[in-house]
Amino acid sequence: MIPRFGEASTKSDKVNPVRKLKGKVFVTGATGHVGANVVRRLLADGKEVRVLLEPGKKADAIEGLDVERVTAELTDLGALETAMKGCAQAFHVAAIIATGVPNPALERRIYDVNVTGTQNLLRVAQHIAMDRVVVTGSFSANGWNREDPHAPANETLTHYPFDEVLPYSRTKVQVEHECLKAAVEGLDVVIATSCAVLGPHDYEPSRMGRTLLDFAHGKLRAYVPGGFEFIPAKDIAAGHMLAMQRGRSGQKYIFSSRFVSIDEMMEIWEKVTGRPRPKLRLSPTVMAGVAQVTSFFMDRFAPHKPQRFTPAAVRILRSQRRADTTKARTELGFAPTPIEDAIFAAYEDFVRRGLAPRGPARETTATLEATA
Numbered sequence: 001m002i003p004r005f006g007e008a009s010t011k012s013d014k015v016n017p018v019r020k021l022k023g024k025v026f027v028t029g030a031t032g033h034v035g036a037n038v039v040r041r042l043l044a045d046g047k048e049v050r051v052l053l054e055p056g057k058k059a060d061a062i063e064g065l066d067v068e069r070v071t072a073e074l075t076d077l078g079a080l081e082t083a084m085k086g087c088a089q090a091f092h093v094a095a096i097i098a099t100g101v102p103n104p105a106l107e108r109r110i111y112d113v114n115v116t117g118t119q120n121l122l123r124v125a126q127h128i129a130m131d132r133v134v135v136t137g138s139f140s141a142n143g144w145n146r147e148d149p150h151a152p153a154n155e156t157l158t159h160y161p162f163d164e165v166l167p168y169s170r171t172k173v174q175v176e177h178e179c180l181k182a183a184v185e186g187l188d189v190v191i192a193t194s195c196a197v198l199g200p201h202d203y204e205p206s207r208m209g210r211t212l213l214d215f216a217h218g219k220l221r222a223y224v225p226g227g228f229e230f231i232p233a234k235d236i237a238a239g240h241m242l243a244m245q246r247g248r249s250g251q252k253y254i255f256s257s258r259f260v261s262i263d264e265m266m267e268i269w270e271k272v273t274g275r276p277r278p279k280l281r282l283s284p285t286v287m288a289g290v291a292q293v294t295s296f297f298m299d300r301f302a303p304h305k306p307q308r309f310t311p312a313a314v315r316i317l318r319s320q321r322r323a324d325t326t327k328a329r330t331e332l333g334f335a336p337t338p339i340e341d342a343i344f345a346a347y348e349d350f351v352r353r354g355l356a357p358r359g360p361a362r363e364t365t366a367t368l369e370a371t372a
Contacts, residue, residue: 004156006251008327015333016246021131023088024048028074028121033209034136034194034236035093036061036201041237042091043067052083052094061203074117081124091240092121093136095175097168099207107167114171115178122182122189130187134243135179137193137252139229140165141172144321152324155193155252176252183250191252192236192243195323199233199342200349212346216273216356222280227261229323232342235334242332256323257336268340272347273359 009016025042029035030051039062042049050068053059059069072079074094084090094117096110118135125133143157159173179189202209214220231239239255247253266277328334350356 006155006327008154008330009248016248016331018245019132021089021244023131024050024068024086026050026052026084026087026090028052028090028092028117029094029136030067031057031059031061032093032204033197033199033202033206033233034240035091036203037199037233037237038091038093038240039065039067040201041234041241045241050083050087052080054094058203061201074120075112077120077123080120081127084121084124084130085128087128088131089244090121090125090130090133091136091244092118092133093240095136095138095168095172099166099168102167110167110171114168115174118175119178122178122187125189126182126185126187132188132190132244132249133182134190134192134240134247135175136240137176137191138169138172139193139195139254139256139321139323140169141176142193142254142323150320150322152322153254154324155254155327179252180250188249190243190247190249192240192247193252193254194236194239195229195231195254195256197233197236198230198339198346200345201233202346202349205350209346209350212269212273212343213350213356215269215277216275216347216350216359218275220278222278222282223262223266224282225262227259227264227320229256229258229321230260230339230342231255231257232337232339233346234342235336239328239332239334242328242334246332248331251327253328253332253334254323254325255328255334255336256325257339257342259320259322260339261320268343271360272343273356 025047027035027039027042027049028051030039031053039049039051043065050070051062052074053069053071055071055073070083072083074080094113096113098106098110122133141159142153142155143159144153145151145157146160176191179191182189196208197206198208205213211220235257236255239253243253270277325334325336347356347359351358
């Protein structure tokens with residue numbers, strides 16, 4: 001059988017060997033959910049870390065951490081070169097994620113940061129001869145089986161360009177192309193593709209984090225069936241480390257724990273928060289219509305207010321896409337941990353920061369499974 005590009009290596013039944021990498025590590029996106037967990041994992045591993053901060057952006061996510069801070073825009077090539085000099089490896093996590101109805105100004109900002117910013121970072125990494133760069137990818141940019149949409153998708157499936165997708169997803173497809181172009185030019189670069197993240201140190205917070213807080217405060221009035229692939233925050237951080245240490249240059253790896261339906265998520269949230277789920281379980285068709293109308297008015301009269309269920313978010317949940325993590329497991333030794341533990345950790349972190357009321361005493365994953 002002719003192999004497909006991007007398939008898991010079958011040359012050995014052992015995981016790829018570890019590369020011993022030394023020197024200071026450069027991290028972008030450290031104030032975001034994934035980046036904050038990547039930085040903490042690096043520090044726990046004894047690494048010296050330099051983080052890139054966006055001018056004027058709050059840095060609560062890394063407050064008190066022993067990291068070197070530099071401030072620059074990813075779109076400023078000269079400033080980025082100055083910021084990266086002296087670092088041996090880089091984790092490029094930064095990206096603008098937006099699920100609302102786009103406008104030309106927002107689309108341009110997303111493109112400039114996600115695509116041009118990645119291109120700039122890769123150019124500088126090549127210029128200063130970095131050992132390796134790991135770039136955070138998105139499962140929304142991965143392809144899927146059009147004959148069997150619910151079949152688990154792996155790294156060999158290419159993105160179908162005619163689907164209705166978010167500008168964010170389009171830019172993440174282009175980010176992968178920039179990585180491959182850089183690899184052809186000789187840069188050692190690996191893509192760590194993330195699914196939806198759950199876990200602590202969610203300071204912005206993320207859309208899932210805001211929805212969990214709404215649930216905890218009784219502000220979530222309805223929900224829609226569906227589901228998505230989720231990964232604990234500590235697991236995606238571990239996945240980034242594995243990509244840096246064991247990944248094959250020019251390859252991408254999908255990291256996920258498992259598919260979780262929204263009904264199952266509601267059940268876990270009930271146990272975590274002690275609150276009942278919303279009584280309204282709207283059909284996807286009805287919710288899509290509600291989201292369309294709500295987003296129309298929110299975008300015009302409250303553009304800066306976060307939206308939970310945008311038309312794009314509902315569409316993603318309805319698609320119920322699954323991920324195949326065989327490549328990450330077999331080549332890198334990736335071993336995900338339970339999603340339930342990640343949700344408990346996320347909620348406990350919100351409680352610690354005074355954002356959520358204390359829930360019931362924490363239960364173990366085994367207890368949760370026994371009562372499910």
